[in-house]
Amino acid sequence: xxxxxxxxxxxxxxxxxxxxxxxxxxxxxxxxxxxxxxxxxxxxxxxxxxxxxxxxxxxxxxxxxxxxxxxxxxxxxxxxxxxxxxxxxxxxxxxxxxxxxxxxxxxxxxxxxxxxxxxxxxxxxxxxxxxxxxxxxxxxxxxxxxxxxxxx
Numbered sequence: 765x766x767x768x769x770x771x772x773x774x775x776x777x778x779x780x781x782x783x784x785x786x787x788x789x790x791x792x793x794x795x796x797x798x799x800x801x802x803x804x805x806x807x808x809x810x811x812x813x814x815x816x817x818x819x820x821x822x823x824x825x826x827x828x829x830x831x832x833x834x835x836x837x838x839x840x841x842x843x844x845x846x847x848x849x850x851x852x853x854x855x856x857x858x859x860x861x862x863x864x865x866x867x868x869x870x871x872x873x874x875x876x877x878x879x880x881x882x883x884x885x886x887x888x889x890x891x892x893x894x895x896x897x898x899x900x901x902x903x904x905x906x907x908x909x910x911x912x913x914x915x916x
């Protein structure tokens with residue numbers, strides 16, 4: 765009985781090795797044919813993305829004057845408004861309908877007046893992307909978000 769078990773184990777090991785060798789040869793043979801037919805394989809890692817630009821102008825609600833030095837923040841980017849109250853943010857994200865919360869913060873004290881902070885939403889729906897590369901980069905799109913801040 766013991767001799768029979770040893771023989772069965774040897775046969776199973778031999779059978780397993782033959783099967784593994786055959787699968788290896790078939791796998792290598794198949795991959796070589798595909799490379800010759802379709803060209804060299806290309807590693808593609810990543811996910812589709814697009815560049816969302818939020819542009820706008822910040823004015824005083826009471827005087828309608830441009831406001832400089834306002835901090836504008838989103839989850840991924842921040843900037844200051846220039847001397848004309850203009851700003852631009854850029855966010856890389858998945859190409860789909862998107863909404864980004866934008867925070868407007870007066871951080872310069874009395875330099876140009878004191879204004880209440882404000883949160884707004886920049887919405888991109890049915891966006892048209894331009895300058896994509898045909899691979900993962902869908903391109904860029906932009907929206908205008910003009911804001912009026914109230915004095916404190």
